[in-house]
Amino acid sequence: MESAQVVIIGGGATGAGLLWDLSLRGISAVLLEKRDLANGATGRCHGLLHSGGRYVVKDTDAARECLAENLTIKQIAPHCVHDVGGLFVCYPQDDPAFFSRWEAACHTVGLPITRLSADETLALEPNLPNTILGSFTCPDAHIDVFQLARSNIEAAVAKGGVFHPYCEVTAIVHGGDQVRAVEYRDGPGGEIRRISCDIVVNAAGGWAQQVAALAGADVSVRCDKGTLLILNHNLVGRVVNRCRPPGDADILVPAGPVCILGTSSMTVPGPEGVAADPQEIAHLMALGQELVPLMTEARILRIFSGVRPLYIPPNVNAAGGRDVSRGFALLDHGATGGPKGFVSIVGGKLTTYRLMAQATADLVASKLGVRVPCRTMEEPLRAPVDDAVAIRARKVMPAQAASLAERRLGPALAEIVTVIEAHPEMGEMICECEQVSRAEMEFVMSERALAPVTTINDLGRRTRLGFGPCQGTFCGYKAMLAGYRSGRWSAEQASAEFKSYIEERWKGQALVPQGKQVEQLYFSHDLFGANYGFYDPEER
Amino acid sequence: MGNARFDLIVVGAGLSGLMTASVAADAGLSVCVVHSGLGLFVFGAGCVERVPLTDAEADDEPAALTAFREFTRSAGCPFLTGDDPEAGFYLPTILGSFQHLHLAPYSLHAGIAATGCRVAVVGIRGLTSFDARFVADRLGGQSFGLGAPGIYVAREIDLGLPFGTVPTPLLLANRFDRDAGFRDLLGAALRLAADKVDRLLIPGILGQISTHADIVSFEAGLGCRVGELPTFPPSIPGLRLYQALAANLRDRGVEFLGGFPVTELLLRGGVCEGVVVETPARPKRVSADAVVLASGQFSSSLLGFNRNGVDAEARPLRSAGGPVAVNLYAVGALLAALDGGCGGNARAVVSGYRTAMRVVAATGGKERRHAMR
Numbered sequence: 001m002e003s004a005q006v007v008i009i010g011g012g013a014t015g016a017g018l019l020w021d022l023s024l025r026g027i028s029a030v031l032l033e034k035r036d037l038a039n040g041a042t043g044r045c046h047g048l049l050h051s052g053g054r055y056v057v058k059d060t061d062a063a064r065e066c067l068a069e070n071l072t073i074k075q076i077a078p079h080c081v082h083d084v085g086g087l088f089v090c091y092p093q094d095d096p097a098f099f100s101r102w103e104a105a106c107h108t109v110g111l112p113i114t115r116l117s118a119d120e121t122l123a124l125e126p127n128l129p130n131t132i133l134g135s136f137t138c139p140d141a142h143i144d145v146f147q148l149a150r151s152n153i154e155a156a157v158a159k160g161g162v163f164h165p166y167c168e169v170t171a172i173v174h175g176g177d178q179v180r181a182v183e184y185r186d187g188p189g190g191e192i193r194r195i196s197c198d199i200v201v202n203a204a205g206g207w208a209q210q211v212a213a214l215a216g217a218d219v220s221v222r223c224d225k226g227t228l229l230i231l232n233h234n235l236v237g238r239v240v241n242r243c244r245p246p247g248d249a250d251i252l253v254p255a256g257p258v259c260i261l262g263t264s265s266m267t268v269p270g271p272e273g274v275a276a277d278p279q280e281i282a283h284l285m286a287l288g289q290e291l292v293p294l295m296t297e298a299r300i301l302r303i304f305s306g307v308r309p310l311y312i313p314p315n316v317n318a319a320g321g322r323d324v325s326r327g328f329a330l331l332d333h334g335a336t337g338g339p340k341g342f343v344s345i346v347g348g349k350l351t352t353y354r355l356m357a358q359a360t361a362d363l364v365a366s367k368l369g370v371r372v373p374c375r376t377m378e379e380p381l382r383a384p385v386d387d388a389v390a391i392r393a394r395k396v397m398p399a400q401a402a403s404l405a406e407r408r409l410g411p412a413l414a415e416i417v418t419v420i421e422a423h424p425e426m427g428e429m430i431c432e433c434e435q436v437s438r439a440e441m442e443f444v445m446s447e448r449a450l451a452p453v454t455t456i457n458d459l460g461r462r463t464r465l466g467f468g469p470c471q472g473t474f475c476g477y478k479a480m481l482a483g484y485r486s487g488r489w490s491a492e493q494a495s496a497e498f499k500s501y502i503e504e505r506w507k508g509q510a511l512v513p514q515g516k517q518v519e520q521l522y523f524s525h526d527l528f529g530a531n532y533g534f535y536d537p538e539e540r
Numbered sequence: 541m542g543n544a545r546f547d548l549i550v551v552g553a554g555l556s557g558l559m560t561a562s563v564a565a566d567a568g569l570s571v572c573v574v575h576s577g578l579g580l581f582v583f584g585a586g587c588v589e590r591v592p593l594t595d596a597e598a599d600d601e602p603a604a605l606t607a608f609r610e611f612t613r614s615a616g617c618p619f620l621t622g623d624d625p626e627a628g629f630y631l632p633t634i635l636g637s638f639q640h641l642h643l644a645p646y647s648l649h650a651g652i653a654a655t656g657c658r659v660a661v662v663g664i665r666g667l668t669s670f671d672a673r674f675v676a677d678r679l680g681g682q683s684f685g686l687g688a689p690g691i692y693v694a695r696e697i698d699l700g701l702p703f704g705t706v707p708t709p710l711l712l713a714n715r716f717d718r719d720a721g722f723r724d725l726l727g728a729a730l731r732l733a734a735d736k737v738d739r740l741l742i743p744g745i746l747g748q749i750s751t752h753a754d755i756v757s758f759e760a761g762l763g764c765r766v767g768e769l770p771t772f773p774p775s776i777p778g779l780r781l782y783q784a785l786a787a788n789l790r791d792r793g794v795e796f797l798g799g800f801p802v803t804e805l806l807l808r809g810g811v812c813e814g815v816v817v818e819t820p821a822r823p824k825r826v827s828a829d830a831v832v833l834a835s836g837q838f839s840s841s842l843l844g845f846n847r848n849g850v851d852a853e854a855r856p857l858r859s860a861g862g863p864v865a866v867n868l869y870a871v872g873a874l875l876a877a878l879d880g881g882c883g884g885n886a887r888a889v890v891s892g893y894r895t896a897m898r899v900v901a902a903t904g905g906k907e908r909r910h911a912m913r
Contacts, residue, residue, distance in 0.1 A: 425666065425668070425706060428668060428706045438668075474772065477669075477772070478668070478669065481668075481669075481671045481674060484671065484673075484674050485671065485673075485674075490677070491636060491673075491674050491677030491678045491681075492677075492678070492681065494674065495635065495636060495678060498635075522837055526580065526583060526883075527583060527772075527773070528635070
């Protein structure tokens with residue numbers, strides 16, 4: 001029977017980070033995730049690597065943690081980070097008293113800022129309104145959430161960790177007052193399997209309450225929805241924050257070829273089935289226009305919502321939303337009368353994922369009597385790419401494609417370059433928006449990939465295939481054929497998989513109220529709907 | 541052209557626009573087609589689906605389809621029905637599904653689903669956007685579900701395409717048009733692939749400017765009927781149809797002003813006097829007694845105001861009620877977007893016919909009038 005010292009439930013950033021931390025300490029661990037990596041809040045957040053500026057005034061602990069982790073993550077995972085820097089911009093309609101409070105708080109916390117005049121700010125970011133009063137620089141950055149989760153998982157697997165995606169936990173088995181094993185469904189509609197273990201870590205984010213219930217424990221999670229808009233331009237080169245108390249739509253994050261505007265905050269009943277609504281979107285766009293006036297002309301690619309899992313400590317009556325601390329909580333249930341060996345790690349932010357994982361791993365290690373200290377703050381997630389390989393890549397691919405592939409694949413780039421050198425047709429760009437070659441696609445879908453792919457969407461998370469303006473209309477089909485040719489899917493399965501993929505891609509675009517993307521969506525509807533009889537046109 | 545005047549301006553050169561132009565030109569009207577693109581000819585091949593229409597449209601359907609068949613036949617791209625016109629027929633797609641159709645162009649027609657038919661789906665080595673095995677696999681099962689079970693096998697031909705390039709259907713179609721040697725090579729390879737089967741299904745690559753005669757004679761050399769499968773945009777059979785229909789209309793005196801969008805409708809006192817076209821030097825006014833918008837559901841803001849549906853004459857309505865202009869009509873996908881009905885080619889053809897007839901009647905059934913400009 002399968003066994004490990006630790007079973008981790010939840011494949012978001014925290015769970016992935018924990019798998020890496022434990023694997024580095026030589027502790028055997030299995031990560032169970034009911035869908036694909038970064039399925040919950042991790043995969044639906046703003047992608048902002050906080051400097052802490054957002055929290056300096058109201059939540060100094062969170063601010064300090066963010067600052068420290070910001071620097072650490074830039075060291076250990078530079079390939080996941082676009083270190084673009086950030087600005088806290090002073091808008092004329094905001095409270096000037098807050099600007100000085102904010103500046104003072106930054107000094108207290110030790111956040112390195114520089115004051116810029118209005119002219120200096122506009123020279124850096126010409127798309128800001130020319131009525132701005134000035135700004136402060138800070139070390140905000142963009143982080144690729146999927147590459148982050150993937151890198152942690154792949155690094156862990158290379159060191160003996162085990163990752164089981166599409167495996168939903170069905171039961172947590174006790175022996176007396178101690179957890180003994182976890183049961184899970186092996187793939188959708190698969191058999192129930194069991195892993196025996198000493199420790200179970202609940203890193204399930206928005207689902208933490210449900211998972212805790214499986215163990216007979218109590219974890220109170222408030223689900224808070226945030227909606228984000230993806231715009232098909234680099235309206236700004238740096239992260240732009242509005243220098244005022246945190247509110248809606250006051251951050252714009254440049255994320256590679258796009259930028260992301262967010263966000264909102266409202267309580268929702270659970271972690272699933274959330275969607276944006278038209279009023280919320282109109283509200284965000286109106287606020288976004290205050291941030292950067294040019295936004296009205298920008299093409300919105302996609303609109304999506306994520307759920308922040310906010311931890312409500314038992315004796316706190318929280319107002320909810322932005323008033324609940326962004327700090328995290330590590331719950332050792334055994335120490336408070338709950339099941340022994342069951343630990344929950346809840347709350348927190350993406351930026352502090354490593355710290356959350358460290359705290360959890362420290363506790364787990366002490367329970368197991370393992371005296372190896374944490375090294376994740378120093379150990380890079382991935383080895384750098386050899387210069388020779390980088391040069392070879394630029395001989396077989398266009399330069400931009402090569403540098404994107406380098407960031408995504410790291411040392412594995414050597415494998416796909418070798419393939420393309422031997423078979424030039426493998427250099428065909430399957431996803432032209434994001435420059436994903438056939439060689440890369442097939443590598444990521446093969447058994448050699450350490451974070452396995454089950455659906456076309458999973459492929460998208462690892463390569464950004466389908467994330468660009470065409471939203472999978474052309475590349476999704478080719479990816480489907482590749483899966484069919486490799487024997488992964490029968491023709492019927494491939495067809496069904498593609499249909500569910502393209503419908504998922506449509507959902508995010510269906511909320512876009514105007515502009516070119518609406519036409520793109522109709523185009524896609526027509527192409528697959530009526531034209532190829534993919535679905536009944538009457539359904540539309 | 542100067543500041544020209546026509547009996548009718550059609551905005552949009554998709555199927556609904558060209559159909560409108562054809563019917564109007566037949567009745568002796570002077571017509572100008574103003575368009576920026578090709579419309580949805582880049583998808584599919586103009587196949588007319590078997591779809592339910594409104595009662596009024598259904599009444600006109602037989603006459604509309606007759607007019608359409610005559611238009612396409614005289615343009616050199618004849619459309620065929622199935623054995624039972626009422627029942628329609630099924631044609632395969634590259635996604636491995638079947639479309640329920642009423643009419644399809646000759647070059648697709650051989651793909652018709654028929655019980656017991658042995659079909660070879662032929663892929664071309666290097667053409668990665670088309671997978672014969674996937675298509676054959678799917679069609680086998682799907683044809684069974686339709687009650688017309690056929691036997692579909694996958695075969696591959698090698699045309700010796702240059703090492704390291706990734707060919708597209710467009711590239712192959714252009715070679716088909718220009719290079720007799722390539723046609724011979726393709727023909728020879730397909731002849732071999734036709735061994736022991738009744739039909740061939742190939743990706744649509746039989747040229748953009750090939751005539752009906754070209755295709756028939758190519759087919760004759762294979763000893764076997766061949767059906768094209770339209771690929772992802774640009775679909776070659778669709779482009780071929782567009783070229784043929786547009787050329788036919790030009791021969792019949794219809795003017796085309798192509799490549800530039802219409803930016804404004806000239807509205808005065810409840811009448812549409814024409815359109816403004818965004819041509820490079822300066823905007824160009826084109827005047828007409830009637831304007832038909834065949835601009836599709838993609839062109840978002842031409843109407844310039846909220847879409848408030850259409851009246852019984854297929855004229856877009858103002859929010860206050862009443863038509864935007866007494867002589868301004870909508871057809872095709874734009875009409876479908878306005879009245880919430882289904883879109884597609886059947887609607888395009890029928891609505892184009894009906895609206896053209898309305899315009900002809902409204903302009904008092906003019907005498908043959910040649911444009912004096």
